[in-house]
Structure formats: C-alpha cells, structure tokens
Amino acid sequence: MNYTILKGNIVSSTALNQLEITENGYLVAADGIIQGVFATLPEAYEGHVVQDYRQKLIVQSFSDLHLHAPQYPMIGLGMDLPLLDWLNTYTFPLEARFADNDYARKIYRQLAQELIANGTTRVCMFSSLHREATLILMEELENAGVTGYVGKVNMDRNSGDVLQETTEQSMAETALWLEQCEKFEHIHPMITPRFTPSCSDELMAYLGKLAQEKNLPIQSHLSENDKEIAWVQELHPDCEQYWQSYAKYGLWNDKTVMAHCVWSDERERKAMKDAGVTVAFCANSNTNICSGVTPVRAMLNEGLQVGLGSDIAGGHQIEMHQVIASTIATSKHTTMTNGAPCLTVAEGWYLGTSGGSEFFGEQAGFAKGNPLHALVIDDSHLPQVDSVEARFERSIYRRQTGAITAVWSAGRKVLG
Template sequence: MDIIFCGTLMHSTKENALEILEDHYIGIKNGQIKFVADRDGFDKIRSDYDLRTVRHLKRGQFLIPGMIDTHIHAPQYPNAGTKMDLPLLDWLDKYTFPLESKFSNPEFAESCYRKLVARTLRCGTTTACYFATIHADSSLKLAEICGEFGQRAYIGKVSMDISSHNNYKETTEDSIRDTRWFIEAVQNLNNSLLTPCVTPRFAVNCTPSLLSALGKIAKEYGGLPIQTHINETVREQESVLKLFPTHTCYADVYDSFGLLTDKTVMAHCVFMQDDEFDSFKTNGTGIAHCPTSNIIIESGIMDLRKTLNKGVKTGLGTDISGGYSASIPAVIRDAIVASKTLAMDKSTSSYKSVDFKEAFRLATLGGSQVLGLDDRIGNFEVGKEFDALLVDLTVPCSPCDIFAFDTTEELLQKFIFIGDDRNIVEIYVNGHMINDPRNHVRE
C-alpha cells in the first residue's frame, strides 16, 4: 500500500513518552515510512515521492503504532475469562496443562489458533510473542496462521521435560529434536514477519540438560530470541532454588545456561532482586510486564516504576489465560491501576506511579525494544515499517463519547481507558491493511 495520511499521529519516542503530531503528513511506500512532515514540510518534499493518494483523517480519528504483546500463551485462549480461582502452580496442573495437551490434535489446534489470532488483531495487536505447546506440528500451524492473517509474530514451541501432568511433557531428546525441526520449519516459511523463538517453559519444568541444550540452540541458529518466565510467584522461586541449589538466584539459573541475552524476553519479574535487574541490564534482557494475570492469579504486583528506573527494557503482555483479555489497551489500564495501587501503599510521597503516557510507550515502542525490533517498528520514525492502527472514536456504538472541548491528548486517553476494538477501524502491518481477521476463522 502506497499512501499518504494527513491528520493526527500519536506515538512515543525515546525522549518523549507521548508525541502528538497534529495536521501532519505520513507517507508510506512499499511498507516503509518515507516521511513525516507538517504542512510546510510536505509542500517542499511531496514531489520527491511518487505517492498520489492522500487520505485526510477527520476529528476523532488518529493513527497510533500497532500494539505489541510481548507475552501470550496461544493455546490457553479457550480458557480466557474462566478458571481464575487458583494460584499459579495449582492452576497449571488443574487447568492449563490438560488444555495444552489437547493441542496434539492439529485440527483442534488450528480452530483455536485461528480464533486467537483473529481476536488479537481485532484488539490492535500487530505483533505478538507467542508461547505455543510442546507439539511441533501444531506450533508450526500457529506460525502458518499468523502468516496467513498477516500478523507479525515470534512463535515458540514450548520445551519442558518435567511435569506433574503425565500426558504433557517430553523427553529431553525429543524436545531438542523437535525444537530444531520447528525452528527450521518456521525459517523455511520465508516470511520476514515470522520468527521462531526458543521457549523453555520455565526452570521448574526443565532439566539442566534441556536448559543447556536450548541455550546452545539459540546461539547456533544465529542468536534466536528466547522467551520464558521468571519470578512470577514466591512458591515458584522457592521451587527453582531447590532444583538448582548451587545458584544464587533465579536469573542466575538462566544465565548459567546462556539463556539471558539481548534477545531474551522474561515474563512477570514480580519478585526481582537488585542483582537480577543488574544482570538483565548487563545482558540486554527485556521484561514482559503482565499486570492483569499477576493480579488475577494473585501472584503479586511488579513494581513497574522501579523496573523503569533500573533502565531495563520493558513491554506489556496479556499473558492469556492468566490474563483474561486479549487486548493490550486493557493491559495498559491494568498496568496503570497496578502502579497506582503500589503508590498508595508507599510511605513516601516521592514515589510516582506510572501514567497513561508511559504505559502507552510500553505497549508500542517499549514492546519493540523488548523484542529487539525497535529498528523496524514501534513508532512512526522515518525508515521504519508501517505497523499502525487507525482509531476512530466517532464510529456507531463507540464506547467513547467525545466533545468539542476535548484535546487531542484527551482523545487518546479516552481510547486507552474506555475504548475497545470497535474503535480500531483499520489495522496495518508492514504497510499492508489487514482485512477483517474474522473472515479467516473456521469452525
């Protein structure tokens, strides 16, 4: 799609959590942002580009970068909105592992994954970092569906050779073999939007032999992304340190197996030691903050302000089905609420909760930094690929009412706090408009 949009653009930069560009032109050609200019600048450069279609946005419409979900369990989608009555480890054993074991059936997997990818796209997720299951074939099916729908995605075949659920675990040898097969199968799809991701479930479910092999595989295939969980609950922490008694902390376990890199995404990080933050910063490791699931499963509340002050790359994750919603805007709200809850509990008035601008940056540019994609996506900088949402607060049945005196910043706030998928009228990935994802769903 080669086009020029004229209207309001809102995005984040490294310097500013929110930058509002009113009455601006953005030119897209071959999927790439060629220019961003005000009216005077556009008049000077318009002849430099063979872009003849200019589309003007009206009041109540604006462009924002596509949302980035840095942590989501694709096979858990059927349980989203249900089964939220147990703490993490019990919840895994009773609900999650039995569900994920069903994905040995490719037809069942395809039906669930089609519904999930359609839903995440409708909610504005242009990039997702997916956990699949231990089943290589159905994990590849998830990648193929993302490719068919046009979603940018990291996809990981889960590796776990320890489990309390006898029907849901692998041998170490099978996990290593299937991980290699999956990586090569995704690479053979030759789709630049799809990236295989090395995915040990977490240290509780992996032997040292498997963790060691996965660290080597990530390096062997040119430094692949790695994703896993860390410090989600106290009970989990205690289990890890019993399993790995020679290690000083949870992060040290992963680091010793080569799993803390600048392409690693660590989900949760609720109970972090200062030296673990330091290790993340040194290695360039990113955090997927999942406030919804952390609260729903009663794991705890990550101190987002402290994490940001530590300078660690941070994005947001829905963590379905620990989280009940596939919507990153809903996670933005929960991140703000969680931060404000912590602020109320602090004895010092100097503690500052995270505001909507900072949370918006985490959902866009922050997520791209965590996934190592900030040179390609995350905001509207010239040269990046055009992943974007056209938001319209004036659509029929909109949950947002707007008024003549609303500022542009207030329009974004309304979308974040009370808007939903009805307000997302167009979705773009790499410059291509995604047709209604629901058309791809098959019963």
C-alpha cells in the first residue's frame, strides 16, 4: 500500500449546506483512495510519512461540468455581442483553427496547466469537431493530471461555413476517435452532440446508439435561451419539450450532463430527475449572454443533481473559486427579484465540488472510497482570522492567485 497522509485544517462538503471541519486533522488515502478524515491519526497509519500543512486549509478540488476547450483563447472577448454575432465573429472561426494540431497542442497544454493551477481536477469538456485535436486535448489533460470526460463535438448542420462536417464524416470520425482514445487512463470519451439544432436526426440516432452500445456518458446544451428553444420546436415538431429531442434518440439518462437548463420548467426538470440527468449550472455565461437565471433553488428542492460549469468562453472565469462566487451572486439576484432563498457559501462550494463529483461516481466530501481529489490553500499572506470556517469562506471570495499550493487528482500529486 502506498499511503498519502495530509495534515492540516480539513474542510469537507458532506452535504448541501453542510461543512465538516476538522482542525489539525488527518486526511488519509491508500493507493490514492480516501480512507477517511481523522482528528487524530489512527494507529494503523503510524509510521507512514505525514505531509504537514500546519495551519493551511485542505479542501476538495473542483469539478467543472461544462467548458469548451477550443474557446480558451477567447476568454473575455466579445462580451457585448449577442449570441449569434459572438459565435460567428469569435467562436466558430477560432474553433476552426483547431484543424492545426500544433496550435491545438500549444493551447491545450496551457489550458490543462491553468486548470490544475486553479484546482480543477475533474471535467466534462467539449473539444471541437476535430478528432486529432481532441486526442491532443485528452493527452494534455492526462499529462497535467486532469481527469474526467472529453467529447469530440458532433455538428453536421446549422453551424456556419467555417466549421461543419458531413453526417458521414461525423459518424466515421467519432467511431475512429473512440478507438483511439482507449489508451487513456484518467480521461475518457463522452458523446457530444453540440446541441439539437446542429445535429441531423440521422446523426443523433447514431450517437444515441453508440452511447447505448458502449455505455458512454453524454453531454450537450439544454434550454439556454428562448430563441434556441423555439428553434428546437421547429426542428422537432413531435417533441413538446426540448429535452425530448435528446430522449427520443437515447441521449437522456443518468450518464448525461446538460448545460444551462435556464428555462427548464417543472416538467422538464421532472424529466431530468426521473432520468437522473445532471445539470451543469453556468452562472457566468448565463449572465454574460443575458440568457436568464437558472432556477437552481427549485432544482435543489426537487432533488435534481446539480454541478457547476465555468462554460469557458461564454463564461469569463476559469477559476472555480470565482465561478462559485458568481454562482452565489446570481442566486442573490434571484433573491432580490423573486425572494427565492439565495445560495449560501457552503451551498455554492458544494455545487462546485461534491455536486459535480457525484457525476464521476463519488460520494460527497472526502468520503471513504473516493479517489483523492484535494487542494491545499495557503492564506498566510492575508490578515489573520482564527475561525477555519471564516478562512474557508474567504478563500472563495478573495483572489487566489498563488494561494493553491498543492493539488491531488485521482490520488496523484499533480501540483506542489
């Protein structure tokens, strides 16, 4: 057995709005699997090396359930543009550049490193339609220590001039890509129709069959804005609601993440709950693009599974600390509008860590049996505060450059 024993002020998000704080405690993993959090080190582990982080905070690392890797170079660009202009001016031309493998290598290496530096160790990520660039992305994530899922994007209609594939290309490339990505250990493929309007019925049927046959997870976009919803209704007059355009092709189950769900009403939310679909709540992009406000409190009350997405580059912050702060701010705007109780700091943190990690098969918090995904936060440069809980809360709101001094991902130390 190979033991990892971390000592420090441990904060574990064991349930929505519940933090378990163990001051000067021990977080123990054996062969990368968490054995528990202990106030004093159990005898069984005595004699093994203890990495003592003293007064520093030891917390879970983040899950980012929705981001577009090829949009990484355009973070912060075009934030005034309406969605369609934004796509045509920046997004599609930029994604088209990932036909160039050297460009992909350079950008994706930076992206993978920035994710780890900011403590994101699990992702559900869109690549572009390019098979080779997608494999490069997966290599770079694997090398940097990011785990989770990546999808080669499928889009055979309604996608402009610079970025489209034929139905045949899309199917053949996806099949070849799936073969080629069997070599990865920590990063796996995810079926990724861009969204209903950009995939023909034939392609959707193929993807659904593939997901079913190979038991693959699925990601896409759902009910982000009203024009998109109306468009889906036109394209699929047999579907009363947007989600049904995925469900009818077998793309709607408990291995599915749907981004946004801003306008998902009670019925669509019930369909999510019944199928076990996970919501990726993307507060920054919802605000930047004026999509609306995801009814996150209703979703939580109804028992839906919810995680957070940075949604780079509709979102402008890749740092999940900041995404959590924006998520809480968005919920406070809802409070000011309709009185729905806003998210607490503990709840925002839960969504950005445990809420997302559930999709990867983990239990909430530093639970026994989870792979070790953890961060060390050094706030010694900030004013002294005695309460560990207050320091933890501050770490979400106050700028973190350089504060994350060590990161573990799936049991491996990947930073520090």
